[in-house]
Amino acid sequence: MTATYGLMVLVALLGWAVGAATAIVAEAALARRRLVAPRCPYCTAVFHPLQWSAVLALISGQRRCRTCGKAFRTPRLLAEIFVAVCWTLLVARFGLTPRVVLAMAALVPQAMILVTDLEAKLVPNVIMLPSLATMLVLGSLFGPAAPFLDAPRWWQTLAGVAVGFAIFRVLVWVGVAAFGEGALGEGDITLSTYVGAVVGFPLVLEALILAFGFGGVGAFLVLLLRRGKLRTAIPYGPFIVLGCAVTLIWGGEILTWFLT
Numbered sequence: 001m002t003a004t005y006g007l008m009v010l011v012a013l014l015g016w017a018v019g020a021a022t023a024i025v026a027e028a029a030l031a032r033r034r035l036v037a038p039r040c041p042y043c044t045a046v047f048h049p050l051q052w053s054a055v056l057a058l059i060s061g062q063r064r065c066r067t068c069g070k071a072f073r074t075p076r077l078l079a080e081i082f083v084a085v086c087w088t089l090l091v092a093r094f095g096l097t098p099r100v101v102l103a104m105a106a107l108v109p110q111a112m113i114l115v116t117d118l119e120a121k122l123v124p125n126v127i128m129l130p131s132l133a134t135m136l137v138l139g140s141l142f143g144p145a146a147p148f149l150d151a152p153r154w155w156q157t158l159a160g161v162a163v164g165f166a167i168f169r170v171l172v173w174v175g176v177a178a179f180g181e182g183a184l185g186e187g188d189i190t191l192s193t194y195v196g197a198v199v200g201f202p203l204v205l206e207a208l209i210l211a212f213g214f215g216g217v218g219a220f221l222v223l224l225l226r227r228g229k230l231r232t233a234i235p236y237g238p239f240i241v242l243g244c245a246v247t248l249i250w251g252g253e254i255l256t257w258f259l260t
Helices: 005-031 054-060 074-094 098-120 125-142 154-179 186-199 203-224 237-259
Strands: none
Touching (some): 074 098, 098 237, 154 186, 154 203
């Protein structure tokens, strides 16, 4: 199914709206408060409707809280852009198929992690555990969410979960032994396990290799800009999320390139 430009525009707008809602839910989960009208994370004042979306707030000049004067946090903007761009690319490449819809849905919890990990270096279980359980059930019934798979099998999801968990479980042990607590967290294990459920085996290996590559570039940039030392804590969740998104969109080509 080939996506029309009109469909892509609609998907982009829907992704932007979902991304805005996703960021609001993520900040509510981070603050451990009920999901009510969007509020300033600093003073808890209710946002003006134009501030419910970071993109709208930026365009309208409403990026600062009217009560405390503090600007909205950048991860909100990144979450909106992430969902809109990824959804549009998925539909542009593969059309609007059931497996594409599954891949789109699988990216929503990961957009939440962009917010929580960048803001507070946390991967909350309240987000990840229900998402992992849901993806595990759907993957066991229909196979992984990667749209380019010809004949996805249920066992690929289970194998992806096992591999994603095992790799980061070992990495956390090694990281703690080498650098102490905080090198990698338990939340990273949950997130990589979720990625394994989303893309399945063997694509989980590709997603995590990409995550390691993105993480290495990120660490290098931190050192290059002299904003941190070797032991500076860098949230790793966004790199895992980016590795998963790239695998869902271009994983087939990357795998073919690597094997040829």
